[in-house]
Amino acid sequence: MAAAPAVNKIKNAKLVLLGDVGTGKSSLVLRFVKDQFVEFQESTIGAAFFSQTVVIDDTTVKFDIWDTAGQERYHSLAPMYYRGAAAAIVVYDITLQASFARAKKWVQELQAQGNANTIMALAGNKADLLDARQVEIEEAKKYAEENALFFMETSAKTAANVKDIFTELAKRLIEAQPAPNPSGMILVDRAENRSSNSKCCS
Amino acid sequence: MAANNTDRGTSSFDFDPGPVPAPSRPVDRFGFVKQDQSGSPDELAKCKSVAEQERDGRRIRKWRKMIGVDGSDWKHYVRRKPQVVKRRIRMGIPDCLRGLVWQLISGSRDLLLMNPGVYEQLVIYETSASEMDIIRDISRTFPSHIFFQQRHGLGQRSLYNVLKAYSVYDRDVGYVQGMGFVAGLLLLYMSEEDAFWLVVALLKGAVHAPMEGLYQVGLPLVQQYLFQFEHLVKEYMPQLGEHFSEEMINPSMYGSQWFITVFSYSFPFPLVLRIWDIFLYEGIKIVFQVGLALMRCCHDDLVKLPFEKLVPALRNFPKDTLNPNMLLPLAFSFKVSKHLDELQHEYEKRNKDPIHHEGSTSKSVDHKLLDKSVMKTQSHDIEKPTFTQEKKDQG
């Protein structure tokens, strides 16, 4: 780890979770934000909002997290949440092949409609349910590579890889956009410009 | 076949409710498992003084008189004294009469009486494409309420039946997340058949404008309501409206679930019930009014907050603002009816180019059946619908 400069840099990043109903989007966020898991998580209506920070060396990445509703009928609300997002986690359930197909659709939609600079991760959630696995890890890995996605299998239940996936996204955000403030001034992006990536196209 | 409104189990499936499991954790008086809010006494759970109890008793007697035996005098009373009814409903329907009154004011009781056997048909004989979707969400609807906690228990089964029946009844709409909270709320106060017809009454518009657009593809009615709400905020609280624009707050970020579930999702139950009393009698207007009242309460804080603090603040209002006796009078002070009409026209004008709505006219038999019944409900030729005797069989 490099010697930390005295002044901490702050970077705001909008992050969106997309994926089929019941794949565990809310559970992943709950694990990340509060380190909790509930067996019966209420279904999300519309979308939910959370914030949480990750510290990487001298930079604090502050995530504004939109946890969207998974049902297809709510699709029309989604663009508002992924537009201008600096990062996206597309979630599927390893025990349901259909949820993987839906994840691919989300990836396509983000590639077509979203921000070209959005850093995308693919999460194969419920990795604790090995006996019920329907989506092979190799299959998902291959798809992720082809589409330049960062991929991990996660479990909101056991917490496996949950912190890691958010941390990795934070790292990539910093790499993609090194904090432009050598003077050490605190950097806080405003409102929608918070995903600093979107500055170029707004 | 009028259902017994005190019986929650008119399920057409044979079941044995078995012994009601003793809740392992304390529940509040509505049956929700208590969150550990140490030190915040539930004001409604406090023991009532003798004077309060007497007042409640008088209130219930007045209501009973107004309703008559199983609702027999209700229509007559409403026609004679609509203002009295409105005032009393705004003060809150006594909890022990709530289920019955909700069915009377929503028009669902009439639908039920005019469509005997239909619910059973839908539940038992029809299959729905949404069955798996519904099952997946069943244990995720009011998971903190004891009635819905037991796996395959009475609560979960009735919830499943109501949602499945509706998804068959209107196959265009099917099942949409959010409906479960509406149906779940109703099931706490009436049998599943009654709850089903109340959902029908709301979505198909037995008394007020139909609300099925909340759940149709593209969520057209949600979009309209949010448009209207955003403009109302600008009108009544220009400074806040301006702040929202600057911070790029879209009303969907806080308001979509208000409308989709009529506040039944993630608001304190005592407030939810009072809102529903008014909503069923006066219509969707109350949702706008409560939304405005919430904004007004927190106005001075909200205008100072940046985006990342503003969104959570709009989704978690301070507990003391959610007291119905404080919030509702403030809500009524917003006279929004005329504005809502104007804004609706404006919205329709803007959306002249028809993009969606492929599924709004249905050919299904069930629909026709309903359309007729709805018209009947509104006509005056059913002065005294015959209510089969009920209420006696409490076994």
Ligand SMILES: Nc1nc2c(ncn2[C@@H]2O[C@H](COP(=O)(O)OP(=O)(O)OP(=O)(O)O)[C@@H](O)[C@H]2O)c(=O)[nH]1
């Ligand atoms: N075994 C296991 N169950 C999980 C895991 N993550 C979530 N679940 C369960 O899966 C169900 C759905 O989880 P949610 O987090 O609500 O799913 P969601 O993607 O937010 O669903 P919607 O809000 O309806 O779109 C819940 O009952 C969770 O307890 C996991 O990693 N392992």
Ligand SMILES: [Mg+2]
């Ligand atoms: Mg969710």
